[in-house]
Amino acid sequence: MSDPPPLLAARRLACGRRRVLLRDVDLEVRPGEAWFVLGGNGAGKSTLLLTLLGVLRPLAGEALPPVGGDRAALGYVPQEPRGGLALPCTVAELLAAALPDRLPGAEVVARVAAALAALGIGGLSDRDLRHLSVGERRRAFVARALARQPRLLALDEPAANLDRGAARALAADLDRLRRERGLAVVHVAHDLDLARRFATHAAWVDAGRVVAGPADGILGRADLALACGEERR
Amino acid sequence: MNANLPGDWWPDWALFGDAIGTALLLAAVLPPLGALMLLRQQVFVTAAIGQAAGGGIALVLALGLASPHGHGDGEGRWILVGAALLAAIVPAVLALRTAPGLGSTLEARSACMFLLAGAGAMLLLANDPHGAMALQRSFLSSVLAADRHDVVLAAAALVALAALLWRRSRRVLAWAIDPAAAAVHGVPVGRYDAVGGMLFGAVVGHAITSVGLAFTFGAAVLPVLAARERCRTLRSTLLAAPVVGAVGAAAGCVLAHRFDLPPGQVAVALWAALALLARACRRRG
Numbered sequence: 124m125s126d127p128p129p130l131l132a133a134r135r136l137a138c139g140r141r142r143v144l145l146r147d148v149d150l151e152v153r154p155g156e157a158w159f160v161l162g163g164n165g166a167g168k169s170t171l172l173l174t175l176l177g178v179l180r181p182l183a184g185e186a187l188p189p190v191g192g193d194r195a196a197l198g199y200v201p202q203e204p205r206g207g208l209a210l211p212c213t214v215a216e217l218l219a220a221a222l223p224d225r226l227p228g229a230e231v232v233a234r235v236a237a238a239l240a241a242l243g244i245g246g247l248s249d250r251d252l253r254h255l256s257v258g259e260r261r262r263a264f265v266a267r268a269l270a271r272q273p274r275l276l277a278l279d280e281p282a283a284n285l286d287r288g289a290a291r292a293l294a295a296d297l298d299r300l301r302r303e304r305g306l307a308v309v310h311v312a313h314d315l316d317l318a319r320r321f322a323t324h325a326a327w328v329d330a331g332r333v334v335a336g337p338a339d340g341i342l343g344r345a346d347l348a349l350a351c352g353e354e355r356r
Numbered sequence: 357m358n359a360n361l362p363g364d365w366w367p368d369w370a371l372f373g374d375a376i377g378t379a380l381l382l383a384a385v386l387p388p389l390g391a392l393m394l395l396r397q398q399v400f401v402t403a404a405i406g407q408a409a410g411g412g413i414a415l416v417l418a419l420g421l422a423s424p425h426g427h428g429d430g431e432g433r434w435i436l437v438g439a440a441l442l443a444a445i446v447p448a449v450l451a452l453r454t455a456p457g458l459g460s461t462l463e464a465r466s467a468c469m470f471l472l473a474g475a476g477a478m479l480l481l482a483n484d485p486h487g488a489m490a491l492q493r494s495f496l497s498s499v500l501a502a503d504r505h506d507v508v509l510a511a512a513a514l515v516a517l518a519a520l521l522w523r524r525s526r527r528v529l530a531w532a533i534d535p536a537a538a539a540v541h542g543v544p545v546g547r548y549d550a551v552g553g554m555l556f557g558a559v560v561g562h563a564i565t566s567v568g569l570a571f572t573f574g575a576a577v578l579p580v581l582a583a584r585e586r587c588r589t590l591r592s593t594l595l596a597a598p599v600v601g602a603v604g605a606a607a608g609c610v611l612a613h614r615f616d617l618p619p620g621q622v623a624v625a626l627w628a629a630l631a632l633l634a635r636a637c638r639r640r641g
Contacts, residue, residue: 176540194542201536209394210580212533212590220529221541251588271541 127154130190130275130307131175137183138167138174143331145171146183150326150335154274157301158309159318159338162328168311169202169279171328175309176277190275195223198268202279202311208253214239214263215248218270238270242296258289265293269300276300277309282317290314294321318342367613376609378502379619381510382563383575383605385517387583387597389556390576395532398451398463402576404470405448405557407477409564412443413494414477417487433565434505436494441561447473448557452549454535495569499609499620502566510566513559520555521594528552529590571620575601578627585634604630 129151136148144167152158152175160168173179176189176199190196218235226234239245242262252260261281268276276297282290294310298321301308312318318325319342326335327344334341367376386402393401416422416439422432447469481487521528530538531548539545563572579601580593587593608623 173540178536178539194540197540197542199537199540201534201540209397209399210391210584210590210593211587213588216529216590217533220526220533221537222526224524224526249588267537277540 128191129153129187131309132187133175133181133184134186135184136174136181136186138170138179138186139182140170140179143182145328145331145333148184148333148335150333152275152307152309152324154307155301155305155323156307157298157321157323158307158326159322159324160309160311160326160328161313161315161318166328167331168328171326171333172277172279172309172311190273193274195271196274198271198273198276200264200268200276200278200281202283212252213249214244214252214255214266217252217263218267221267221271234270234272238266241269241300242266257284258286258293261285262293265297273306275307275309279311280313281310282312282314290317291320297321315342367609372500372609372613374504374507375500375502375619376606378506378510378566379499379571379605379609379623380602381507381514382559382567382572383579383601383623384598385510385514385559386563386572386575387579387601388517388521388594389559391580391594391597392528392532392552393556393576394580395529396452396535398466399577400463400470401448401451401466401556402560403569403573404451404466404473405444405560406564406569406572407470407473408447409440409444409561410491410495410569411473411477411480412439412441412561413565414480414487414491415439415443417490418480418484437562437565440494440565441558443473444561444564445554445557448560449550449553452553452556454545454549494565499567499571499618499623506562506566509562513555513562516555517559520551568620570624574624574627575605578624578631579604582627582631582634585631585638600627600630 131150131152133148133150137143137146138148139145148171160172162168170179174181175186176197177186215235218238219231222231222234235248236245239248242265244259244262244266247255247259247263252263255263261284265278265281268278278297281293281297285293294317297308297310300306310317318338322338322342324336325338325341326333327341369376390402393399413436416435421439422435451465451469477491478488481491527538527543528548530541530543531545531552535545560572560576563575580597582600583593583596587596604627605623608626609619611617611626612619612622
């Protein structure tokens, strides 16, 4: 049986904002895979993700349209979600705003409720985003991506500013959803422990290059452990 | 028509109907636009665009294309309005242009635009005292200068905004709340930046020439600040803010007529008082 088509793919990709930051990137993300994109601060992890997602243009090489060009099947959680904190905005409103205008109201309500329940935050539906804790807010933004019923979920440092327990719980929930729904999940992350626990595949971004492949082959490398800060423990 | 409604409290509709109509319509259309800018964390962009519109007026006066004495006349006034619209739309489109990772610089861009346009206008009219006075008049909230054309333009803006929010409410909110995620999720953020900038620039540019800078900036921000203190949802805030704006403008016109005060400033003072009162009540509550 042949492999399912990739949901994200790069071939000899070069990416960056004004200058080439990473070059010769080759990777393919398929349904059901859990990818962790690891590397130091400023290495180009977020730039790589935005290029793979089609927001930034490749500077060379090729990035296939994500999810075959079907953006409705794509959920994204940015690194620092802004979240309309200047005005009252309930969690349900945040989720609904990410759904297409053509969806009828009943379907929107159902999708919002299902996404919140999937992350165990159904009780937050009517709460104002401004009054949530950092962890609750982060889950609300992940739920926003899930409400789109994605086949590919991309998260840019979802564990940032979370304590280790909350980060691990969120990663465990995402792993459960991946298994239940056959989602592909791409985490941009710093935490090597989380990657070792939940990754099926990994990409290590360092010094303008990306080494990508099955997690077993990538995560054991000593230089990756050093780059992710294990030397300080 | 020469009805005084009711009694001496309401200004003479035959004399002031167009001015009051323009003020009420703009006070209803500016708060939702201001709310979208607040969501985008671009609070001061209204003031910056208004200042840029003033730069357009200054340029026309400096080039002698309109007379500083003919500010209220037909043709001369429309040259000024056209210049203000053009000068507002271009920087509005630039100010609203987002790109991945540019979020934190948007307000800085507004500040630069505000200062540059303000300084530029003054430099253009440095040796033209009449022009400088005409520019100053346009910045004062001279609500009473508005005419029937202003009513039509303000009504058209209200209809356009209502249609946009009715047809594309989720996309517009996604664009305003989190443009980075909206871009990944398939919202054509660049197109929304351009359309939003053109609509915002046109409304603010027109408002500057018909009701002045203080009224324009005040209507875009203060009713939203008042509404957000009493509302629990984004939807109710977006619905309440134009009502607060229009009611405040109407009350401002009535009080200004009764006590012989400038209506624009009275409306701004009322909105500010309401925002502060709503804030104080919320803290006590």
